[in-house]
Amino acid sequence: MEHYLDIIQKLKEEFPIGTVQFTGSKRPYIPNQVYTDRLESATESKWNKVIKELDINVTHRYVKAIVTITIGEHSRDGYGVAIIKGDPEQDPSGVINAVDLAMNSAFIEALDSFQMGWRDLAPHKTSEKEWGSNPALSHLLSTEPPNGSTPTNPRALTSHICLVCSKPLIQADWELLNHVPNLRRDKMIYCFNDIPAHHKRKIPEFEISNYLLRIK
Ligand SMILES: [Zn+2]
Structure with missing residues (x-):
């Protein structure tokens, strides 16, 4: 495995023009797949993702996720929360969507602490x-x-x-x-x-x- 600092440097490098996308409400974001691809290439696939906590609270209709990303000896936690839409007892797809959303935001939050995508998002x-x-x-x-x-x-x-x-x-x-x-x-x-x-x-x-x- 390459030196940790070299890997971090690669993670922080700017993405190609057009990588930053915008949500319906014009919030800039970088798609998850782009981050994963960068992680893969910068670490030569030597990174790890662990779900530290997944709390599906049907009563109060939210999902909370904590994801840990590990590169070498360094780990970073990210958390994400999502609202369960609709009635989970009638339609479980609301729970599945909320789990996906919470996990995705937790993943991106963990990567954020490695400063991935900062150069790209800062101008926006x-x-x-x-x-x-x-x-x-x-x-x-x-x-x-x-x-x-x-x-x-x-x-x-x-x-x-x-x-x-x-x-x-x-x-x-x-x-x-x-x-x-x-x-x-x-x-x-x-x-x-x-x-x-x-x-x-x-x-x-x-x-x-x-x-x-x-x-x-
Ligand atoms: Zn001039």
């Missing part, structure tokens, strides 16, 4: 209340290492070239792109003046004022 979770907008996790939105040697001078020129004017972005421009929801900063590179209006509108106002202060 940048509204103020969501974790993707947390400054401590902003490195997930960038293709650079978290403690990279990027210049701190906001007016310093970067190696990133604007798609529109072909001029290099200054550091503040480059950092501002992090605050454009749903923008792939590795491909869609714009200087401040050339950020398309429909994208610019979505930048939180305080980020714009912060930007303008920095480049003064």
Whole structure:
């Protein structure tokens, strides 16, 4: 088996474009099969899933599941809860569906603690209340290492070239792109003046004022 840290690195790698899907209510998610496939290839099939707890509560109509994923010597628990729909005594399929749902969410929650899919989901979770907008996790939105040697001078020129004017972005421009929801900063590179209006509108106002202060 490969070194644990190498495996974790592989688990955290970005998935191909188009992997993130959206539920009916527009919540971003990565299908279970994609996670399983990544686990298989990164660990060379040397991972394990154990159902630690499965509580089917017919009286109160819910199912609770705790799943443990083990890679090498490291284990992570994930839990999931689902409501049993309909009357279980008339139609047991409600129970089966709830068990499936609870198990799936427990599985994904356990994988989440290995940071799988974070890079892919972060750009879709940048509204103020969501974790993707947390400054401590902003490195997930960038293709650079978290403690990279990027210049701190906001007016310093970067190696990133604007798609529109072909001029290099200054550091503040480059950092501002992090605050454009749903923008792939590795491909869609714009200087401040050339950020398309429909994208610019979505930048939180305080980020714009912060930007303008920095480049003064
Ligand atoms: Zn430009």
